Amino acid sequence: MKLFGRREKPIGEILSGGESAIANKEVEGLSLGQIVRRRFFRHRAAVIALFVLFSVIVFVMSALDTKIGPLRIPGWWRWTVEDIPELRFEDCPGGTIGCPTLSVNPFSGFGLGTHPFGQDDIGRDYFALVMNGARRSLMIMFIIGIVAGFIGVVVGSISGFYGGIIDAILMRLVDFIQTVPIILIAAVIGKASGRVGPVFLALFLGLLGWTGLARLVRAQFLSLRELEFVDAARVAGASNARIAFKHILPNAVGQIIVTVTLIMAGAILTETALSYLGFGVVAPDVSLGLLISEFQTSFTTRPWLFWWPGFFIITIALCVNFIGDGLRDAFDPRQRRRITKKDRLKAKFEVKAGA
């Protein structure tokens, strides 16, 4: 049993200057954007996740009616959340009500039926409810991401750029917010904001979620502002704001994007957890967490009421997490692609051909 076994390096790799030489060759003469894009698209899981997330968003958003002011874009699904169609009893297993009509049996064919995800207790179409919940969750996720991202970047960059007393005050503010577990303070706010609706809930959550990002941006600024290009910009007569946002910020953008995706993935879980506890989105509004909490007791008899909301939460969170991971790999300058056997062979061949 070789517990601590280690792969020996093949000779070709050593001859050609090691793995870094192989990896460096690929990025020669490319801009940062090109490198990042290339690396991201090579991360198979991230690309799949991006595709899935995009499809889910389109699917969810187009399923129901969308109201933008007076404008009303009809959705492709026949029921809405307000409809109360007749409850279905026939061919339901074990005398349950409102069972799903979705069939994915490869022999009898694929069919949606009238209520693919089933119906709730009073007969509302569960597909419409889940779609509405997923839409809420997505919306809340993006709002939190944008609000937390914006505040985090602004606070972090001001704090890191100016330092001194401003930095101390802002960082104490971060400490303030971080001393209380976020779910607790969010619950207090959520309970109060239940009356004002999910958009405000998302705004409030965003107002709490920026602390980690602010610390990160501050740390980046602290190390970047000492570099020569900042001095060069100052000598050239650039203003503080220009230096901060045009010269330093672009260098930190990778880390920021990654952290924002992670905040978003966490946000969807926080929102559903709060709704589950009854402190987030409250009835008659629909949210995935609320659906799960409402129907968890009927899991034994009508499991579909429990599976579908969970499925959408996990799919969305998983996709966002994978995209974040792909972005992290893409932005990380130290991150090198895995050197495969094929690459080694190629490098060895090139060395031989050169010699």
Add this chain to the structure above:
Amino acid sequence: MRRIGISIMILFGSSFLVYNLAAYAGDPLAELRLSADDGARQQIIALTRDLQLDVPPPLRYFLWLKGILGIFAGKLNMGMTREASSVQEELAYAIPVTLRLVLVASVTALLLGLALGIISALRQYSRFDYAMTFMAFVLFSLPIFWVAVLLKEFMAIQFNNFLSEPNIPLKWMFIFAGFTGVFWSSLFGGERKRFWSVFAGAFTTGFVILWAIDLTDWYLHPGLGPILIGFLSVGIAMGVASISTGLTNIPARNAALTMAGLAVLWYYPAQWIFNNHGSYLVILLMLALIVGTGLICASLFSKIDRVPIARTAIITGVISGFLLFIDRIMQSWQPYFITDAVNGRPVPTYGQRKDQLVTDDFWLNNLDIIMHLILPTLALILISLAAWMRYSRGALLEVLNQDYIRTARAKGLNERTVITRHALRNMMLPLSSLFVGEFVGLIGGAVITERVFGWQGMGTLFIRAVNSYDLNLLMGVILLLSILVVLGNLLADLVYSALDPRIRLVKE
């Protein structure tokens, strides 16, 4: 000292903020105001008097603070709840419940997550690594309440049904054995031939174990017995020795094996002690005995370099001793199973203890606690395991790229020494500061877990407080948690600076 001062200031500030936020968030009397009843009006008057609701919140905060600061005068006063019970008492009841849940979960998740993360870092880009990474992402994305409901259904209700008619179908034996095979073979890695031989070995072992369990109805009267403990202890001895000192260190190996042998010899005496004097004190004494024996072992087997040998012996001894403990707990399974309170459904889905189970048997009580802990702990572990796996994997990969690792290898040290002594220790540095954050996160998770599993801990108190706008109770919970966070962060900084000489808290 300066840091402590700042921390206290932050505590004051944040509690002031939260107090006012919570006070303005809702009116505790709203429901009563709606009713025109005469009793309701009197209740309003009584509550207003008791909770000093006529004082505006920013000022009321200082009244509350006065009660809190009473702790220095020896009488802490955290105020009254709406039900006119004291907040301290409610908290004193709830804290141990939550701590039990969170401590067990966080320690288990830490150990398991570290182990998996380290292995997947050592096998970077292997099948095992990919599988673990994917698993971590899935776990990251799971809502804890969803997992908890699933666990309730499959681990409790279905498992209890299974126990009433215990019989493992052949199909499941194959599936389980297949999983074991894949897990171990990908863990060891290697070329195709080795992969398949490990797979075959693990598959057969898994299958035989399941088959034996099924034949002997092991899950109805489980136990390990001296023979099994013997085998397991020898395995543990070899494993611990190979990681801790390497098998080439003969005295260490012998000391570990001796400890394993002693564990088997101690089986019957330990049974007697456990049966007649089961208590935490006795278990502590036995632990001390194990440590003592380990030290003696080490000094018997070697004259030089005794510390690593003693370490190996003691670790082996403690794990083997733990097996004895597990065995004794398992023996209580049958009597526990048939008590009226349990009535053949041993995995509970609700509560932290069975109230109907009245017994002074140390082992039955412990088994009851453990059975109630299993599901919520499992839910919490699943959630925080992923984070530890990712942290430790990342940290170890980072460390392995450092120059001092190359130096260590260049010196000709063997790979075991490089990993355990040079890499792992440095890897632990950044992780030590993360533990607090994870712990606090788990307490947040515990709010939800307690709700799903009906535990009467801090989370339940908190939910009650928010729902009834019970300001004193709410502030009690939040203050306690904030103090925990601040203390934790302080401790983490101190530990970090003690471990890492490069970090200095005070600027010279």
